[in-house]
Amino acid sequence: MTLHPIRMIGFDADDTLWQNEQFYRLTEGQFQALLTDYAEGEHISERLLEAERRNLGHYGFGIKGFTLSMIETALDVTEGKVPGKVIGEILSIGRNLLSHPVETMPHVHEVLEALAGQYYLVLITKGDLFDQERKLAQSGLGDFFDSVEIVSDKTATTYRRIFGKGDGPEHAMMVGNSLKSDIVPAIATGAWGVFVPHALTWALEHVEKPTEAPRFKEIAHLGEFLPLLDSLG
Template sequence: MAAITTLGFDADDTLWHNERVFRLTEDRFASLLAGYSESSHLREHLLAAERRNVLHYGFGVKGFTLSMIETAIEVTERQVPVDVIAEILEAGRDMLQHPVEPLPRVEDTLKALKGIYRLVLITKGDLFDQERKITASGLDVYFDGIEIVSDKNAETYRTLFSRHGSGPTEAMMVGNSLKSDILPALDAGAYGVHVPYEITWGLEEADEPQGKDRFHRVDHIGKVPQLLARLS
């Protein structure tokens, strides 16, 4: 097999906490609409709205906020109070200002790998919010390239690993999402290393690939250097 020269890293829930912020906001949203809908029913409607709207608004806080407003209109049969809409908008703004908390072992891992491999940050979502989180994390200094994309698929990884390295066959993608980070990277010909996070967004759920010798799973990101040593 070709030597690995380039490492791609997902950002949200791979380098720092993200989904827990969405879950806390969902709880806040459920509290606001408690008089109109049971929590489980509301969350089902919200996920359905997100599934519809991601094609129009993309991934991230802004699309999530619009989906909450749409859901509130639906479950109240267009009777949602203006004050509730205002609080949903406030919740969205709070998310866009939430502190960025890097996950354990992330910085030590990036320090250990920098200079040995080309490190590329590959994240999807709202441009402004992703730029804010990257800067606030302080981790941008470890990367040779940063790419914010609208979605992740096999062509995304072929293009980016060719742009920042010698192509996908000599690259490895590290991330928490099987659907976005691992499966399309494997389809592109790269290695895929799944680092599970404590929460998985409903639209990112997928099964582990079977029979893929380039697929690996580690308990935490700190084990990536050990994996690379075994593969070299």
């Protein structure tokens, strides 16, 4: 085992290891088209985001909650007049989210291959259990990880529990594209947080960068991760 002060590294999955948000944006466009006779696309998206925000506490993150929020929004913008055929089509485009191929991000394989066996690697992701398991299996990345944590939400409590299985947060690092879910709560535990921005990020994941935090780092892509890690040793 490495003597590096960082011994456990957590990686987010969606939009850090593989593409995800682009498929939700595609589905949202299809959803807008289904309701084009009732409202403008921008208005539909605004109402959908409101529904998603309301429903997080009920349905959690992932495809099921997104699909139910689309149905709720359809009922909302049509004042309950949405045809049953449209509801069926909404269910269909929601299910189609489960069939998109897994497209890994650049540099993922080389980075994980270099880290495996040198650090305790844990995949920390939230969303629908079956969907996350499917994507991990199809990605071919599973063997790089020492453990996998599919959680309902990512909070400081979540990270304390996971990092506590190792040498504690002070010897841990979280890598991800979401400031709100991956970086800020991990740093709150005393861990390092490495922000890897993605071109598309869900509106509900936006918060300010914790630039004053000594353990906050930002890289443009995962190809910059190994040199960053070496610099912290």
